[in-house]
Amino acid sequence: MKYISTRGQAPALNFEEVLLAGLASDGGLYVPEQLPVFTQEEIASWAGLSYAELAFKIISPFVNDCISDADLKVMIDETYAGFNHSAVAPLKELGTNEWVLELFHGPTLAFKDFALQLLGRLMDHVLEKRGEHLVIMGATSGDTGSAAIEGCRHSKHVDIFILHPHNRVSEVQRRQMTTILADNVFNISLEGNFDDCQEMVKASFADQGFLKGMKLGAVNSINWARIMAQIVYYFSASLAVGGPHRTVAFSVPTGNFGDIFAGYLAKQMGLPISQLVVATNRNDILHRAIAGNDMSKSQLVHTLSPSMDIMVSSNFERMLFDIYDRDGAAISDLMNRFRTESVSLDPARWEKVRELFDSFAVDDDATCQTIADVHAETGYLLDPHTAIGVKAARECIRDKAVPMITLATAHPVKFPDAVIKAELTAPALPTHLTDLFEREERLTVLENDLSAVQKFISEHVHPE
Numbered sequence: 497m498k499y500i501s502t503r504g505q506a507p508a509l510n511f512e513e514v515l516l517a518g519l520a521s522d523g524g525l526y527v528p529e530q531l532p533v534f535t536q537e538e539i540a541s542w543a544g545l546s547y548a549e550l551a552f553k554i555i556s557p558f559v560n561d562c563i564s565d566a567d568l569k570v571m572i573d574e575t576y577a578g579f580n581h582s583a584v585a586p587l588k589e590l591g592t593n594e595w596v597l598e599l600f601h602g603p604t605l606a607f608k609d610f611a612l613q614l615l616g617r618l619m620d621h622v623l624e625k626r627g628e629h630l631v632i633m634g635a636t637s638g639d640t641g642s643a644a645i646e647g648c649r650h651s652k653h654v655d656i657f658i659l660h661p662h663n664r665v666s667e668v669q670r671r672q673m674t675t676i677l678a679d680n681v682f683n684i685s686l687e688g689n690f691d692d693c694q695e696m697v698k699a700s701f702a703d704q705g706f707l708k709g710m711k712l713g714a715v716n717s718i719n720w721a722r723i724m725a726q727i728v729y730y731f732s733a734s735l736a737v738g739g740p741h742r743t744v745a746f747s748v749p750t751g752n753f754g755d756i757f758a759g760y761l762a763k764q765m766g767l768p769i770s771q772l773v774v775a776t777n778r779n780d781i782l783h784r785a786i787a788g789n790d791m792s793k794s795q796l797v798h799t800l801s802p803s804m805d806i807m808v809s810s811n812f813e814r815m816l817f818d819i820y821d822r823d824g825a826a827i828s829d830l831m832n833r834f835r836t837e838s839v840s841l842d843p844a845r846w847e848k849v850r851e852l853f854d855s856f857a858v859d860d861d862a863t864c865q866t867i868a869d870v871h872a873e874t875g876y877l878l879d880p881h882t883a884i885g886v887k888a889a890r891e892c893i894r895d896k897a898v899p900m901i902t903l904a905t906a907h908p909v910k911f912p913d914a915v916i917k918a919e920l921t922a923p924a925l926p927t928h929l930t931d932l933f934e935r936e937e938r939l940t941v942l943e944n945d946l947s948a949v950q951k952f953i954s955e956h957v958h959p960e
């Protein structure tokens with residue numbers, strides 16, 4: 497399969513090259529030239545497969561010209577064997593046709609493990625084969641960082657540098673990253689916000705001179721492999737509630753638009769999805785763009801759902817590429833203008849976006865209220881990001897006869913502040929993390945300055 501850039505100026509690459517490239521050389525994001533599409537019969541025949549078996553069916557068409565079936569199978573099996581629930585992504589029923597899809601049974605307790613446990617293995621496999629080394633730079637608002645570190649900490653082929661916004665991630669999130677003391681792991685606490693971290697990663701892809709010939713790689717959802725792995729759980733959830741014979745709806749707590757974009761792709765690949773709800777916190781540019789054609793950046797605010805404190809949502813560009821009939825020049829122009837000014841889509845294109853997505857923004861008070869309400873109704877404890885998804889689902893649902901599945905993107909133990917604000921008791925850390933607060937931390941606080949960050953990286957990277 498070939499992959500092309502959303503900005504139309506970078507060379508088409510195969511999967512192996514896309515995996516290592518991260519961002520395209522023209523600043524765009526790679527997408528498959530053509531998506532595999534599955535028939536309803538084919539999807540129906542997957543009922544009863546294990547999560548790993550299903551993942552193999554969905555992922556192999558994206559990678560099979562580069563990675564053998566046997567190798568892929570081993571990597572997928574190992575990845576999901578490391579999850580601590582036999583169903584890997586179990587569904588919990590909150591009420592009639594109201595479900596949450598628990599995506600937090602991986603090692604770092606957030607949905608990022610689904611892709612990053614696999615991505616670490618895929619990268620290692622390809623780097624070993626090529627005899628190459630990769631310098632990974634990642635931006636995190638809390639969850640990608642720990643999942644990426646967990647996925648790469650044992651690799652002899654990568655050095656990983658993770659930037660998080662100083663004092664803007666939860667303490668559990670920070671410690672999950674900073675207590676990993678492996679030689680190839682570096683945590684940078686940046687005196688800025690998530691958008692600053694992400695912008696530094698993208699700027700470093702644009703000018704890699706500071707690496708003196710070493711290669712830069714990505715673990716954020718700008719890396720196509722992240723999205724690919726996240727498509728699988730939309731299929732598994734649908735199959736679990738009677739799909740594909742029955743249509744389903746999803747509500748997705750959204751920040752960088754990666755997770756909901758994976759749902760959009762599942763639909764394009766043949767899964768009957770009747771509704772996709774984009775749920776945001778007060779950093780609501782995606783809600784404003786979808787509901788009001790307003791892509792103006794506002795001041796990023798710190799919320800009780802810090803992982804979604806994002807204003808510049810990378811993957812929105814991938815979706816717009818389709819909406820603009822894959823016109824790379826139009827996307828390049830739009831994204832360049834978006835850097836410096838408020839933009840809106842032309843009305844016919846915006847209409848298409850509105851047909852694809854519903855959206856809703858939830859503030860901190862409503863987040864806590866939803867955590868409290870759902871707990872009172874069902875005894876189930878939501879994390880603040882998932883609570884935003886549930887609230888948006890309740891507000892936006894179009895057809896109560898259709899199962900509405902909210903993606904539970906993190907375990908509430910990572911966000912005790914929101915749980916306590918909802919006047920509930922914060923849950924205890926799971927056994928593998930019980931001593932998290934006693935472990936030694938290692939991190940470097942850096943000013944919000946690209947050259948300071950690049951200098952740190954070039955001084956600490958292990959040359960090939």
Ligand SMILES: Cc1ncc(COP(=O)(O)O)c(C=O)c1O
Nearest residue numbers: 639750751752753754755803905
């Ligand atoms: C817990 C949690 N929920 C939701 C999101 C939003 O996901 P996405 O960025 O793919 O939209 C994130 C991070 O991005 C997250 O960490």
Ligand SMILES: N[C@@H](CCOP(=O)(O)O)C(=O)O
Nearest residue numbers: 636637638639640716717803
């Ligand atoms: N919420 C994320 C932000 C980065 O998003 P990504 O999906 O592009 O890696 C986080 O927790 O770091």
